Amino acid sequence: MLRVEAAQADLLSVLDDLKQIQTRLSDENKKLIADQESLSRDLADLQAERNATISPVDTVILKTYETLRKQRRGLAVAEVSENACRACGTTLNAALQQSARHATELVYCPSCGRILYAG
Ligand SMILES: [Zn+2]
Numbered sequence: 001m002l003r004v005e006a007a008q009a010d011l012l013s014v015l016d017d018l019k020q021i022q023t024r025l026s027d028e029n030k031k032l033i034a035d036q037e038s039l040s041r042d043l044a045d046l047q048a049e050r051n052a053t054i055s056p057v058d059t060v061i062l063k064t065y066e067t068l069r070k071q072r073r074g075l076a077v078a079e080v081s082e083n084a085c086r087a088c089g090t091t092l093n094a095a096l097q098q099s100a101r102h103a104t105e106l107v108y109c110p111s112c113g114r115i116l117y118a119g
Helices: 002-054 059-071 094-102
Strands: 077-081 115-117
């Protein structure tokens, strides 16, 4: 009889643990669903912002940018910082830096091929 009572007590304890775990999982699931909804809204906002930003950009330049972005692991543009390409670290000569600063056409890093810009 004692073994049956002990087994029942164990069963109740396990069922209590299971209920706590189910409650915790349910709470975490609700939080993840809320996070997913928030991230989906952010993504839609960012996509709309991106579309508005790229609409005035020349289609040839945009295609070049998109191609470079795919080839260069998501980073198509590099800042000129301390006389070098910030993406690859290659030192840039003065003429290239000047072109990046005042260019009317795209200027590319001679080493990594990314589009250079200088503020
Ligand atoms: Zn570079």
